[in-house]
Structures are given as structure tokens and as C-alpha cells.
Amino acid sequence: MRAIWTGSIAFGLVNVPVKLYSATENHDVSMHQVHEKDGGRIRNQHRCQECGKVVEFDDxxxxxxDGDNRVILTKDDFEALPADENDDLEVLQFVPNDQIDPIMLEKSYFLEPTSKTPKAYLLLRQTLEDTDRTAIVKITLRTRTRLAILRVCGKVLMIQTLRWADEIRDVDFKGVNSQAKISKKELEMSAKLVESYSEDFTPEEFNDDYQDELRKLIDAKIDKGETLDLEKAFPDEDENEEPSGDVIDLMEALRKSVDTSRSSKKGSNRSGAKKTSGKTSSGKSSSSKSGAKKKTG
Incomplete structure (x- = not known):
């Protein structure tokens, strides 16, 4: 990994030197567009709709x-803006973990301690864990000032950039205000269904089936070329299934779902999941953390 930002976490008189690394990466198979007839690469061109000429990127x-007025902004205009070039991750607040709504979260980054004696980094990590707190911070990335959270992730500190409050849309869907009556039996059966699916979340169990099959297809085409029989290589698994009718009785649907879940839970794989030994990513048995306090944020 390559650091994309170097600075310090600053709050009060405490200063924690850190480096910032992107915490995620795209696992999709990389492809490009070609002409089907001869395989030639398709190149995108920026063409002006006024003069019809291809415009170079630098131009x-x-x-x-806004529909009535057009304002052209040059590179000099942007450079004239008072961009914050502070190399500090400024802590604005420490808030309870459960006050961070996941809808606000954007990209994730790891923070590496850069001090020769990372005691301040370790102290901050332990304090956040012990107090169940998340720090609200401000950081400047690529000249843009962003709001973010600073939290603990395993043994490291990480930040996750946040959307601003006015970027979250207000909605008022008619259905959510319905006065439909939910019976006690329906609620009990629904709770049983939830319980029958309840487990500790282990992300490593789940695979991106589409990308796996896409890689399988690419390998098969490399091996057999245009002679590949797609129907044999990728049979339609759903073609023999009988279509299910419309669900009319909610209670009956819940009851059948509970029975199906209980009977298929043992010895079967979920779609998109792989078998595991029942251990979490930390190597501990999932039952050992069932009573642990959950942390969010």
C-alpha cells in the first residue's frame, strides 16, 4: 500500500503523527471496450459540440x-480559493458510537502510526475502545475539506469520510405511514424467522458470485475460444424450478419460511456463501462473542 496523506491527529495538546492509506479496493475484473469486428480498442474522445473539434484534456x-447563466471556472479560479492545506486531522468532538448513522459513511482509510514511539496512538486507540466513543474529525484530502469519523478497527485506527447533512435526502413515502394492523401472532412468527437466520456476521464467508463466474468465463474462453458451449459451461439452474404464486397469507408465508430455514440451516450452503469451520476472522469461535457488546460506527 502507498500512503496518500501524511499528517497528525490533533486534539487539545495531543498530537499523533499518522499516515493515511485507503482501506478498500475494487475486486471487479478489469475490462475495456473493443470493436467486436476486429478487436480494436475503443478510445474516448472529448469533442466540442460547438466547433466539432476534439479537445485536449489541458484545454x-x-x-x-443554472439554465439562465453559465459561469466558466478556470484552473486559476480554483487555485485562488482559500483551500485548507492543514496537515492535521482536527478532532472536533467525541460522540457515542451509536450516534453515527451508516447512511452518512463514505470511503474508509487506515491510519498508520509514524512516530518512533507510538504511545500516543495506542493510548488514543485504547481510550476510544474503553469509552465506546467515536471522534468527529475534519481532514483536507486533495484540497477538499471533508468531515470524517475516527474509530478503532481491530488493532488500528481508521477514518471514514462522511456525507454532509444536506447530502442526505428527506423522504416521506406513503407506505411507511400506513395504519395497517400487525397482529401479535404475526410479530411473534416474524421474530422466530429472524431468530432462525441469526448468526455472528463473518464477511469472509461470502463471495461475489458474479465476479467468480466472470473469471470462470474468461478462463474458459481463453482455453476454448469461440468453440465454448455457453449452455454447457453455465447451465440455467432455475429453469426446472416451478414458479411460486403470489403470497396472499402473510402468516402462512412466515410459517413456511421458518420451517424452511430450520430444515435447511444444517449441512447446506447459502447462495453466495462458502462453508467455514464456525470461526470468526479473528480465529475465535463465533459463540465466544455472542455475549460481547456490539460496537458501531
Whole structure:
């Protein structure tokens, strides 16, 4: 990994030197567009709709258009803005973990301690764990000031950038205000269904089936080329299944779902999952953390 930012976590008189690394990566198979007839690469061109000429990247600027007025903004205009070039991750608040709504979370980054004696880093990590707190911080990445959270992830500190409050849409769907009556039996059966699916979450159990099958297809085409029989290589597993009718009785649907879940839970694989030995990513038995306090944020 390569650090994309170097600075310090700053709160009060405490200063924790750190480096920032992207915590995630895209696992999708990388592809590009080609001409089906001869396999030639398709190149994108930026063409001006006024003069019809291809425009070089260095000659492209941004513009704001509200329908009545157009304002062209050059590179000099952006450079004139008072961008914050502070190398500090400024802590604004420490808040309870459960006050962070997941809808606000964006990209995740790991923080590496860079001090020769990382005691301050370890102290901050332990304090956040012991107090069940998340830090609200401000950071400047690529000249843009972002709001983010600073939290504990295993043995490391990490930040996750946040959407601003005005970026979350207000919605008022008609269905959520319905006065439909939910019976006690329906609620009890629904709770049983939830319980029958209840487990400790282990992300390593689940695979991206689409990407796995795409890699299988690419390997098969490399091996057999255009002679590949797609129907034999990828048979339709659903073609022999009988279509299910519309669900009319909610209670009956819940009851059947509970029975099906209980009977198929042992010895069968879920779609998109692989068998494991029942251990979590930390190597501990999942039952050992069933009573542990859950932390969010």
C-alpha cells in the first residue's frame, strides 16, 4: 500500500503523527471496450459540440450552468480559493458510537502510526475502545475539506469520510405511514424467522458470485475460444424450478419460511456463501462473542 496523506491527529495538546492509506479496493475484473469486428480498442474522445473539434484534456475547464447563466471556472479560479492545506486531522468532538448513522459513511482509510514511539496512538486507540466513543474529525484530502469519523478497527485506527447533512435526502413515502394492523401472532412468527437466520456476521464467508463466474468465463474462453458451449459451461439452474404464486397469507408465508430455514440451516450452503469451520476472522469461535457488546460506527 502507498500512503496518500501524511499528517497528525490533533486534539487539545495531543498530537499523533499518522499516515493515511485507503482501506478498500475494487475486486471487479478489469475490462475495456473493443470493436467486436476486429478487436480494436475503443478510445474516448472529448469533442466540442460547438466547433466539432476534439479537445485536449489541458484545454478543458469546468463551468456552472443554472439554465439562465453559465459561469466558466478556470484552473486559476480554483487555485485562488482559500483551500485548507492543514496537515492535521482536527478532532472536533467525541460522540457515542451509536450516534453515527451508516447512511452518512463514505470511503474508509487506515491510519498508520509514524512516530518512533507510538504511545500516543495506542493510548488514543485504547481510550476510544474503553469509552465506546467515536471522534468527529475534519481532514483536507486533495484540497477538499471533508468531515470524517475516527474509530478503532481491530488493532488500528481508521477514518471514514462522511456525507454532509444536506447530502442526505428527506423522504416521506406513503407506505411507511400506513395504519395497517400487525397482529401479535404475526410479530411473534416474524421474530422466530429472524431468530432462525441469526448468526455472528463473518464477511469472509461470502463471495461475489458474479465476479467468480466472470473469471470462470474468461478462463474458459481463453482455453476454448469461440468453440465454448455457453449452455454447457453455465447451465440455467432455475429453469426446472416451478414458479411460486403470489403470497396472499402473510402468516402462512412466515410459517413456511421458518420451517424452511430450520430444515435447511444444517449441512447446506447459502447462495453466495462458502462453508467455514464456525470461526470468526479473528480465529475465535463465533459463540465466544455472542455475549460481547456490539460496537458501531
Amino acid at each position: 478543458i475547464v469546468k463551468a456552472y450552468d
